[in-house]
Amino acid sequence: MPHASGLVGDDASSRDLVARAADALERLRARRPRVHCITNTVAQAYTANLLLAAGAVPSMTIAADEVAAFVAGADALLVNIGTLDEPRRAAIGIAIDAAAEAGIPWVLDPVFVDRSPGRATFGEALLAMRPTILRLNPSEFSTLSGLAAEPGQVARFARDSGAVVALTGKTDRIADATRLAAVANGHRWMTRITAMGCAGAALTAAFAAVEPDPWCATVAALVCLGVAGERAAVVSSGPGTLATAILDTLFDLDRKDLQERAKVS
Ligand SMILES: Nc1ncnc2c1ncn2[C@@H]1O[C@H](COP(=O)(O)OP(=O)(O)OP(=O)(O)O)[C@@H](O)[C@H]1O
Numbered sequence: 001m002p003h004a005s006g007l008v009g010d011d012a013s014s015r016d017l018v019a020r021a022a023d024a025l026e027r028l029r030a031r032r033p034r035v036h037c038i039t040n041t042v043a044q045a046y047t048a049n050l051l052l053a054a055g056a057v058p059s060m061t062i063a064a065d066e067v068a069a070f071v072a073g074a075d076a077l078l079v080n081i082g083t084l085d086e087p088r089r090a091a092i093g094i095a096i097d098a099a100a101e102a103g104i105p106w107v108l109d110p111v112f113v114d115r116s117p118g119r120a121t122f123g124e125a126l127l128a129m130r131p132t133i134l135r136l137n138p139s140e141f142s143t144l145s146g147l148a149a150e151p152g153q154v155a156r157f158a159r160d161s162g163a164v165v166a167l168t169g170k171t172d173r174i175a176d177a178t179r180l181a182a183v184a185n186g187h188r189w190m191t192r193i194t195a196m197g198c199a200g201a202a203l204t205a206a207f208a209a210v211e212p213d214p215w216c217a218t219v220a221a222l223v224c225l226g227v228a229g230e231r232a233a234v235v236s237s238g239p240g241t242l243a244t245a246i247l248d249t250l251f252d253l254d255r256k257d258l259q260e261r262a263k264v265s
Pocket residue numbers: 111136137168169170171172185186187188189190191193194195196197198199200222225226
């Protein structure tokens with residue numbers, strides 16, 4: 001467990017966190033949680049394949065007359081605003097209400113909040129609905145928080161928002177109100193595959209379905225994706241083959257891979 005300061009700072013606490021990630025991965029495969037994803041049209045197929053490779057069961061409908069039932073029967077929800085058309089906008093409100101009713105965790109991926117004022121307003125409204133986890137890149141972080149995309153500010157935004165905040169990049173920073181972790185796994189080619197971050201947010205929802213501590217769940221998801229990315233890069237020749245290879249390595253990932261390759265601090 002993290003030591004008394006709340007920071008993951010020493011080798012023993014990092015090892016414990018990696019062991020907890022491996023436990024969560026095993027539970028994910030055993031329990032096969034359902035993850036309902038309202039996500040963008042670019043991300044849908046890859047996200048569904050990544051969830052299946054990890055052991056989860058994805059669903060993606062956005063139909064207004066069905067979405068509440070899908071969420072009620074799911075173990076976690078993903079809300080991603082990448083292609084924010086009217087049907088998705090309507091489905092998101094219904095889905096978040098249904099997640100609250102069912103008491104399941106939900107993850108917000110505020111894609112491109114930095115690109116249009118309307119989307120920024122919508123993103124702020126979603127954040128006020130208290131997502132369990134917020135996963136975003138540095139531009140999105142700065143727009144939504146009004147803060148610089150730095151580790152200390154990630155912790156501050158987690159305190160202010162009440163969410164677990166995961167700022168992804170070369171090093172992922174994951175904070176809740178009292179703890180801050182860094183995950184330095186991954187491969188630069190992952191940034192050249194569209195919607196890799198979106199798929200990572202969906203994986204975070206899957207881990208939150210089986211790991212009751214959402215900060216541990218987020219660390220676990222990002223360390224698994226990062227280690228899978230590194231292992232996959234060894235057998236890939238560029239982003240195209242990496243996308244497929246990540247599905248294979250995630251499917252195959254085990255405790256030993258995590259123990260040997262995780263860079264968690
Ligand atoms: N320079 C890098 N080196 C290694 N891994 C990286 C690097 N940048 C990002 N990653 C990893 O790639 C994954 C995707 O994160 P990224 O921050 O690129 O998402 P994103 O910008 O939201 O992408 P998208 O919107 O296309 O889904 C994360 O798991 C992250 O750890």
